[in-house]
Amino acid sequence: MISMCAILTGCYADEITEERFDKEYRLKKPVLLKFRNGAKDWTDPEKWTLKSLKSTYGQWMLYSGSSLEVVRRGGNGYLGSSFEEYVDGMMAEGQDDKKEPPYVFDRSFYNDTDLSDTLNLPSFLSVDNNLEDSLFFLGSTGTGISFHNHADAWNAVIFGCKRWFLYNIDQNPPGGVSPGYGQLDWYHNLYPNLTKKEKPTECIQEPGEILYLPEGVYHGTINIGDTIAIGIQKKEAVTDAMKYIYEESSLREKGETTVIDRMELMFKVLDMYPESAEINLRLGSLNQEINQMESAESYLEKAVQIDPYFVMALLTLAEVKAKLEKKDEAETLMKKVIKLNPNVWDGYAKYGTFLKENERFKDAAEVFRQGIKVEPYQKAFYFYLKEMEEKLGNKEAARRVNQQLRRLEQMEAQEELREKRD
Structure with missing residues (x-):
């Protein structure tokens, strides 16, 4: 598990063997990998410049979106544009760090290009397209992604910088996961109010650095300057908690099972992490689905007790209160949500x-x-x-x-x- 120190320190990739990586980092803790010659040690940066990409792929379709909505949509951009349109239009909007323009978060672009041929990665970061998804990231200052977690992954920056905010799976980010706060909203409005215990582990990922993220670690990012990066993410979970979470999400999407089956999976995760605000929210929502409003209220109140900033737990609790004819309490909670995050x-x-x-x-x-x-x-x-x-x-x-x-x-x-x- 991560030691919740303030800053995540890095180390040089050439000092890490595959054996050491498996022993110290894989599925255990994040590591920021540095390279003696920056990105030149693992790719050809000239092929990744905006000028080069625009020249080669100018008319290719890209998908972008806001930090909040991309996570809400399962890690998929939703605003379509050509590469050229994005760079000349939407990307140019990012002039300050208080306005969030659309961010390219595209799961198809990288694999469809020849850019993978430029990679020469350390062996412990090998890529298997059958087992992993690839993501292409492009954005200006202020773009980024809201808090979420998933299976094992790494993220490599070729140009620009990323500021990372990390939490263990057993410590949900204050404010909750999507849909709650856009990452800039979180940083400007909630982050300054956090206690030392509530604050995340952080790092600034410089050009040429690769950040490894173990399965289950919650993370959010804000880009600093025009940033070009790629990410590789395992398709399947391997730890018990994330297996249960993935399975519950899959069952929900397919709609081929009962709510009780999904609840049983969440109970298993709650046994591991009883102070997880997110899992209490999920159980509250599942009880709401089967009209067990008193039980729903109990789980949701626990989620809000754990995290008073948790927007979606507050909103779901308000819905349950309304159904229990506690209308004044429901309205107070809804007003609180809008005050906490008007965006x-x-x-x-x-x-x-x-x-x-x-x-x-x-x-x-x-x-x-x-x-x-x-x-x-x-x-x-x-x-x-x-x-x-x-x-x-x-x-x-x-x-x-x-x-x-x-x-x-x-x-x-x-x-x-x-x-x-x-």
Whole structure:
């Protein structure tokens, strides 16, 4: 397990044998690998410059997104653009560290290129495409990825720098995992309030360095300068806890099993990590699915007790409180979420729906308007705002909202056509 010191120190890769790596680091603790000649020791940096990539792959499709939404979507970018469009447009937006432009987080681009032919990695970082996924990262200052964890992985920076924030699997990041905080929101609004015990292990990954991340370690990143990097991640978990978590997620996606089967897997993880806010949230949500609201409330209150900043635990607890007819408590929790993080659209969606169901149409309309400002591409906000305006007798306002909804649907249709052409 990681020693929760403030700074993760590095060591030179040529001082680590495969035997030493397996004994000291693999599945045990992260290590920042340095190279005597930087990236030249393991690749050809000239083929990775923005100029070179743009010249060779300028019309290739890339997928990018915000640090929060990429994690929400299972580690997949969702905004399609050509390489050239991204570099000349979206990437150019990143001028300061308080604004988060879209970040390329693409699972296909690297494997489809010839860039893998430039790699000459240490033997203990060998790549097997049958067992591992590859990821291509590209972004400017302020881009990054929100907290998440997964199977064994390593991340290599060719140009730019990454600031890493790391937590053990048994210490969830304050604020929780996605969807909770964009990484810049977390850094500017929550990080300064953390106690020494709550703060993460950190490091700055310089050009040419490779960071190894053991399975289960929670991590979030913020890029410093224009950054180009790749990541390799195991497809399957090998530790018991992550096996159970992967299996529960797979069963949920397939929808081919009962909630009880999924709960049994989470109970096994909870036995290992009883103070895991995330696992308590999962069990609370599973109890909510089978309408066991008192049990759901208990697990969710434990999650919030462990982590008072945990946005999704607070929101889910609010939903459960509402179903238990504890409406005042539910509304207080929803307002707290929006105050904690006004940039997460889930808070407006849940609170607006709560107000709508309680026939507070004017208040609901205002909350849905706020939600649109935060997430202008979320169609549900327009649909419900239109409904609220109609309830209030505001026909002209309802018509304008409906126009916005149709434009959004047209944009989505055009994007689908473009993806099919490409």
